Amino acid sequence: MPITSTESTATCPECDGRPRTHNGETICDECGLVLDEYYIDHGPEWRSFNDDTTNSKRTGAPLTRSRHDRGLSTEIGRSTRMNGRKRRLFARLRRQHNRARISTKRERNQVYAFNEIRRLTGVLSVPDQIRDHACSLFRSAQNEDILRGRSLEGFAAACVYAACRVASVSRTQKEVTAAAKATAAEQQAAYDALNRELKLPIGPINPAEYLSRYASELELPTDVERCAREYAAGLSQDGALGGRNPSGVAAGCLYAAAIKYGVDVTQKEVGAVADVTPVTLRATYHDVCKED
Template identity: 45%
Template sequence: MTSREIYECGFDEDDGKTIAATECPDCAGSLETDGGETACADCGLILDEYRLDHAARPFSRPSNEQNRKRTGPRLTQARHDRGLSSEIGFKRDAKGNSLSNRKQRQLGRLRREHNRARWRSKAERNLGQACTEIARLTSALELPRSVREEASKLYREGQQEDLIHGRSIEGIAAGAVYAACRRSKHTRTLTDVAEVARCSDQQVWNGYSTLNRELQMAVRPLFPVEFIPTLASTLDLESEIEFYARTLAEAATEAGITTGCNPAGVAGGCLAVAVDAFEEPITQLAIADAADVSPATIRAKRNAIWDLERTNELDPNTSGSSVVVE
């Protein structure tokens, strides 16, 4: 009877260890495996990690067959076929082996016919084009996957309600991305979306207003405090100035002086007051360009925030700042 240890040459499902190394190649420290991730206990260098698809979803066979659970990628709204399409490879098979020239030519013919039969209708073809455009916009705006899914879902609903007829695909897709941003906590202005879209500001607004009106979306209002981090990052301001501007924006919202005002303009006015308090050499024109408003708007909101600051006796020293302002 053999006396070798179990899992000596294979894969241990309990610890998830997939490499044979016993010490760190960087510092020669000991290796530890936790949850399938192998890392050095001394320097923290990660040598290997488990490769599990957390997006897997179980599904069952029909009741007349043997019930065998399998896994696969979850359904997604970001693909025109919800992620159930098949892709034909090129020069290698599923095991990574090279294919012969005859097989490659055969796969080329199959791939051509597959691409021709991919769209079952013109509506599905337009949906595929819109999903591609939404993916491009969310990538250019550095938005997460959730916003892409929400925008694709809104476009699908608009297509089902026949809102795309007579309108451009790019305009509705950009409007859906802007609507998804409005419904989430990822603040993007209409100008930000229009800068990366293949349509004008008016077309983006028309697409958004059409979806908002016909689908009766629950769109939350934008608050000035949401624009402070982006403006402070654009102007390369210190964290103390950003924190004080956030305090001013929250006080202005509670006082009700932001009602009916452009939130980006109010945020710019709060930053103008904050940079004056900390004596930073930032002009109102630079703040207006970053907020995409006019300098007159920044000046008007700055005066209103000044009055509120004097009334509530707000001070940078009481707002978590370490800078003394005389």
């Protein structure tokens, strides 16, 4: 999905400036007013696999927080004024209608979740392969019936996060939550369930997974990044990072490497991109200093 800045034809209600949509947010150029929080994808609809559901229904009330039975429902009422053939006919209709309704609801959920996953992977700019994996995770979740009572948005976010983890292209949970419609708690609940039921092959996060991303955000030279990678490898071999925040470890190694190469950055700056405080960053920085 392209992450582009596009001009909108409408003008900002506050100052008549030109709103732009960027990274999923529509923001006014002039006054910074956020007009639309969510990314609307006008691209061709994307379906995951060669599934045979060709006649998807896409009408009806918009899904809210998807508890199991919210959304549209049409019941065929029971009447005492019928009997005999007619009564049996309507019983059959009711049965079939309910079956059909459940199947379309399931499909609608899937379409909704896929769109959300698609939006998230776009905002977080992760590769298409991971996006597809996230969708396949969601289908597995549906098949295992672990969505019941939990929010769709949470599962969408959790699937994206999980797909990143298994592909070793980690984003922090915070990063995903920030882009997601789900709350942190919903995402957490969904991710826990996903992990528990599907037994995902997820090990501890290697701090090195964050290095290249942080390094490029700080515009550090490749020498520094490579050096930081060595530091991280050394620390993990010594087992010096039990239980530490991997994001903080990455930041510490990056900072240490930058200092060594005489690059001018502050702990505060490095901490900002890694979303940790200078204090936590310092902990591994000191460990690195002890190494040599």
